[in-house]
Amino acid sequence: MLSLTPKKVSERSAIKINPAKTCQPVGAMYAALGVHKCMPHSHGSQGCCSFHRMYLTRHFKEPAIASSSSFTEGASVFGGGSNLKTSAKNIFDIYKPDIIAVHTTCLSETIGDDIGSIIQDIDIPEGKYMVHTNTPSYVGSHVTGFTNMVSGFIKYLSVKSAVKNGKLAVFPGFVNPGDMREMKRILNYLKVPFTMLPDTSGVCDAPMTGSYEMYPKGGTKIEDIKKLGECELSLALGEMTSEESANELKRKCGVPYKALPLPIGIEATDEFVMQLSRFSSTEVPYDLEEERGQLVDIMLDAHPYYHNKSVAIYGDPDTVLGIAAFALELGMVPKYLVTGTPGIIFEQKAKELFSKYGVENYIAKAAGDLFELHQWIKNDPVDLLIGGTHGKYIARAENIPLVRAGFPIIDRYVHSYLPIVGYKGAIRLVELILNAIMDKQDAECNEEDMEMVM
Ligand code: SF4
16 A cells, blocks of 8 residues: 655655645535525536535535536637626526525636626626635635635625624634534524524535435525624634635624634633633533533543554644644644645644644644655654545555544545534544544454453
8 A cells, every 4th residue: 555655755846646635616615505595606617516516525425516617618718708607597597596606716717717797797686696706726725715715705795884783703614514513502502693604514414304405404694694794703713714704804894803723622612612701791601611521531531542642633724733732632742734735824833832832843734745744654653643534545554543534534424413623522532533542452452462441
């Protein structure tokens, strides 16, 4: 397995191998699915759209609807304006969404289609909407596309208002519907009135009812996006994913924002909870304190099994940093952090985190790939891998247990329904980490060392 990956690391400037990211439109499509009765629309050739739908479907094991402008060679040369106009008419006529959210592909970006102007020329039916964002795939990653699409909704729909509605705008970051549900549960515990954008719960984890619903019950309502401008404050969860969208709301509607890390692990969840408690002037309820106490109890109970274990974490920047912070709280040693998403801020944040814990021997790399991560592991192995499915080849090649967390996980089921955020999510992460480490111990220890009680 991966036997052609050499141990010797050589500087690469042009070749990426086994990247830890995908392209912008995937994130834009996911963000658009988090708006109620929205049809994500890919302005470019059809292959991109098929690939991106497939990518999301493989992760969520759910339908991921989207339409395409289906460029041909002609549109690629002369522009895709008429393709988008025809698409809009067909989509509103046939699929009847309330809103079409257009994103772009490399092709339409390279030829420079002016989507804003094209949309102005489209005869949008009464009461329906069309918004857009530019998602050039040669910039950033799927995380950038997610951010851009969320900002696109705000740019088009949110309205500045002098009258405040007492609500909190919540940007949850690039997380699973299970995480969004957990965030909402905590928001409700703290009695915070809020609007979450996007909200893919009830869409990407919709129940089986026996009849196919193209637009399931979930998703942020258009009316609520319009009223984001009336919010008192917005909370950007995951600074590298959400801060730009919160900033867009501030620029357009004057809503101040606070950026926090994704609430993964104890300290980050505490910060989230305390922020909500301050916002709603509500005491933290006992139920949440109990969950926190259970988490601490579990961490103490199982401490000998994960203490000092080294771990490599890869995936999206906010998720990787969140898991790394929790690994440090557990007493583990996060040795390698890799995100495919470019941005020096990832490395700076990692540096701050590690210096807080006095850890020096680590590597944190943005715009990295799994090929290089594998090379580092060959030279100096780790006890555990945490990340998406693409790391399973390294796990097998080096006989390292893999905990699946983040995006994409395309070789397992159920994961997207369950959180890794909040105290409950942290309890789940501890269980996943422990099971991976203990299963390996059971499988490989000498017969006389096999323990019934662990
Ligand atoms: S990189 Fe460009 S061509 Fe490839 S799938 Fe993404 S948008 Fe399409």
